[in-house]
Amino acid sequence: MASLILKGWAYRYLMLPDGRRQIAGFLLPGDLCNFDLPGLLRLDYSVATLTECEVLQLAAPAIKRLAGGSARVEEAMAIHAHVSGAITRSWLLSLGQRSALERIGHLFCELHVRLRCVGLVDGEGFEFPVTQIELAEATGLTAVHVNRTLQDMRARKLVILQNRHLRILDFERLANLVMFDGAYLHPTLTGCKGHG
Amino acid sequence: MASLILKGWAYRYLMLPDGRRQIAGFLLPGDLCNFDLPGLLRLDYSVATLTECEVLQLAAPAIKRLAGGSARVEEAMAIHAHVSGAITRSWLLSLGQRSALERIGHLFCELHVRLRCVGLVDGEGFEFPVTQIELAEATGLTAVHVNRTLQDMRARKLVILQNRHLRILDFERLANLVMFDGAYLHPTLTGCKGHG
DNA sequence: CGCAATATTGAAATAAGTCAAACCGTGTGG
DNA sequence: CCACACGGTTTGACTTATTTCAATATTGCG
Numbered sequence: 001m002a003s004l005i006l007k008g009w010a011y012r013y014l015m016l017p018d019g020r021r022q023i024a025g026f027l028l029p030g031d032l033c034n035f036d037l038p039g040l041l042r043l044d045y046s047v048a049t050l051t052e053c054e055v056l057q058l059a060a061p062a063i064k065r066l067a068g069g070s071a072r073v074e075e076a077m078a079i080h081a082h083v084s085g086a087i088t089r090s091w092l093l094s095l096g097q098r099s100a101l102e103r104i105g106h107l108f109c110e111l112h113v114r115l116r117c118v119g120l121v122d123g124e125g126f127e128f129p130v131t132q133i134e135l136a137e138a139t140g141l142t143a144v145h146v147n148r149t150l151q152d153m154r155a156r157k158l159v160i161l162q163n164r165h166l167r168i169l170d171f172e173r174l175a176n177l178v179m180f181d182g183a184y185l186h187p188t189l190t191g192c193k194g195h196g
Numbered sequence: 197m198a199s200l201i202l203k204g205w206a207y208r209y210l211m212l213p214d215g216r217r218q219i220a221g222f223l224l225p226g227d228l229c230n231f232d233l234p235g236l237l238r239l240d241y242s243v244a245t246l247t248e249c250e251v252l253q254l255a256a257p258a259i260k261r262l263a264g265g266s267a268r269v270e271e272a273m274a275i276h277a278h279v280s281g282a283i284t285r286s287w288l289l290s291l292g293q294r295s296a297l298e299r300i301g302h303l304f305c306e307l308h309v310r311l312r313c314v315g316l317v318d319g320e321g322f323e324f325p326v327t328q329i330e331l332a333e334a335t336g337l338t339a340v341h342v343n344r345t346l347q348d349m350r351a352r353k354l355v356i357l358q359n360r361h362l363r364i365l366d367f368e369r370l371a372n373l374v375m376f377d378g379a380y381l382h383p384t385l386t387g388c389k390g391h392g
Numbered sequence: 393c394g395c396a397a398t399a400t401t402g403a404a405a406t407a408a409g410t411c412a413a414a415c416c417g418t419g420t421g422g
Numbered sequence: 423c424c425a426c427a428c429g430g431t432t433t434g435a436c437t438t439a440t441t442t443c444a445a446t447a448t449t450g451c452g
Contacts, residue, residue, distance in 0.1 A: 014289045016375050022292040024285050038274045044282040044380040078234040086240040088284050089220050093210045095291035096218040096336030100440075131398065140292030142441055147400060179212055184240040296408070327430065341408055343432060 001060050003034045008053030009129050012045045013137070023138035025088060026111065026130075030118045030190075032080055036060050050129045079189055086184040095140045098178070100149045103139040105178035108159060112168055113182045117190050125160070125167030197256050199230045204249030205325050208241045209333070219334035221284060222307065222326075226314045226386075228276055232256050246325045275385055282380040291336045294374070296345045299335040301374035304355060308364055309378045313386050321356070321363030 010027040024045055027033055033047060058066075067074045087110065094103045115126045132150070136143040153159050158174050160167045168174055175181075206223040220241055223229050229243060254262075263270045283306065290299045311322045328346065332339040349355050354370050356363045364370055371377075 012285075014285060016289065016293055018375070020293040022289045024288050037278060038271045040385065041275065041278055041382060042379060045285055075234045079237065082233060082237055085281065085284070088281070088288065089208075089210060089241055092220050092284065092288055092291060093212065093218045095288060096333075097212055097216040132400095133398075137292075143399085144401090144442080145440055148440095151400085179214070183238060186237060189236065328432095329430075338409055339431085340410080340433095344408095347432085 001034070001036045002032050002058045002063060004056040004058060005029050005031045005033070006054040006056055009050040010047055010053055011050065011134075011138070012047055014045050021137050022140065023134060025084070025091065026138075028111075028114055028118065029120065031084070032077070050134070079186065083184070083186055083190065090184055100139070100141050100145055101152060102178040103141070104135065104146065104149055105153065105158065105174050106180050107135075107139060108166065108168060109171070109175050109178065109180035109182070110185065111166075112171065113185050113187055114190075117185075117187050125165060127164060128161065128166035129164050197230070197232045198228050198254045198259060200252040200254060201225050201227045201229070202250040202252055205246040206243055206249055207246065207330075207334070208243055210241050217333050218336065219330060221280070221287065222334075224307075224310055224314065225316065227280070228273070246330070275382065279380070279382055279386065286380055296335070296337050296341055297348060298374040299337070300331065300342065300345055301349065301354065301370050302376050303331075303335060304362065304364060305367070305371050305374065305376035305378070306381070307362075308367065309381050309383055310386075313381075313383050321361060323360060324357065324362035325360050 005027050007029055010033075012024045012027065012033070013021055014024055015021045027047065034043075037043065067077060090106075090110070094106050098106060111128070112121060112126065115121045120126050130138075132146045133143045135141075136146045139146065141149070150159075150161060154161070157169055158177070159169060201223055203225055206229075208220045208223065208229070209217055210220055211217045223243065230239075233239065263273060286302075286306070290302050294302060307324070308317060308322065311317050316322050326334075328342045329339045331337075332342045335342065337345070346357060350357070353365055354373070355365060
């Protein structure tokens with residue numbers, strides 16, 4: 001059994017017994033999650049939603065039928081699995097090596113590209129239903145520091161973030177500044193037809 | 197095509213264009229890596245070795261034959277894939293939320309459990325061919341800070357690390373201190389037959 | 393209106409980083 | 423067999439990015 005997100009935002013997270021929490025990835029429309037685990041495996045993370053979501057539940061036999069029937073579907077699932085691992089690794093790189101501004105900026109770029117692939121970005125940017133607290137939990141920073149860093153980014157005219165809406169003012173410049181290279185997202189294989 | 201590590205240590209890593217480097221996981225005997233990627237996918241990470249390694253290369257058709265032929269093998273590969281994702285997520289939790297001592301201690305616990313599963317731990321601990329520099333790159337810290345933290349751990353009689361050999365003096369105490377819970381490694385499904 | 397959740401601000405504290413030197417073990421070559 | 427070169431470790435003094443704490447706005451919403 002797997003879940004295909006049709007609409008809305010969700011996220012994966014892990015927790016420490018003392019309450020510290022780490023968001024381990026955002027789940028956007030088009031994303032797959034909650035795979036059936038073989039045998040006695042226990043899931044190591046939890047999932048929560050940020051907005052109302054529409055989710056298509058795919059029962060195991062249906063998946064097998066689909067995947068077995070068409071090489072296309074099988075390949076798409078392999079691509080999805082790989083890209084989703086690559087995203088997690090890119091977060092690892094961010095948390096381990098990047099500064100606060102770089103982490104937040106890189107995340108913005110990731111989400112921009114992923115949302116663009118599913119047609120959720122327009123000239124005005126995109127809906128961004130993530131509080132500063134959650135942003136902090138995703139980037140391994142403090143909400144206070146996220147706030148200050150966001151102000152810095154605003155002052156530098158990198159982004160406009162208000163009313164749960166994010167707009168990247170100059171994608172090239174931001175991507176350059178935070179060393180974002182979207183190749184790992186394979187946007188061309190993931191629904192999006194190029195153009196920047 | 198995949199590679200099965202038979203002997204030796206290796207690791208996955210990612211790099212930033214300016215040279216910063218993040219180790220994204222250690223590859224130990226019994227681990228699988230370098231899967232064939234569908235179509236035009238480009239691998240987002242690199243692999244390097246810490247010691248001489250013996251690696252069994254499995255060609256794609258051979259894998260398919262194996263996996264298709266036996267539900268056991270297929271399940272084992274699914275378990276491996278899941279546990280290896282869980283390890284990456286646990287690193288994310290470490291980098292995002294844990295202190296220096298917790299990160300290093302947690303990594304020691306992870307490696308202890310994984311190596312025990314493949315019979316590479318005895319009463320004296322285990323071989324640990326990782327320099328402090330690499331330990332720093334794995335934990336998102338500075339080599340200098342790793343050094344000082346290690347001294348602290350030594351002083352607290354948590355571990356003995358010398359001559360590329362690591363010994364955890366009181367696993368329970370260390371695991372408790374750094375909030376290590378090995379459930380995500382599923383040691384019982386991964387070769388090891390229990391006993392603490 | 394008025395709560396409850398967010399966002400923002402300021403001042404003070406601290407974990408971790410930087411820089412730079414010294415130290416150590418070990419293998420190599422003269 | 424000594425010297426010295428190399429990678430790794432250790433040390434000290436100092437800087438800084440980020441956290442902490444605590445108060446004050448602001449916003450969305452029933």
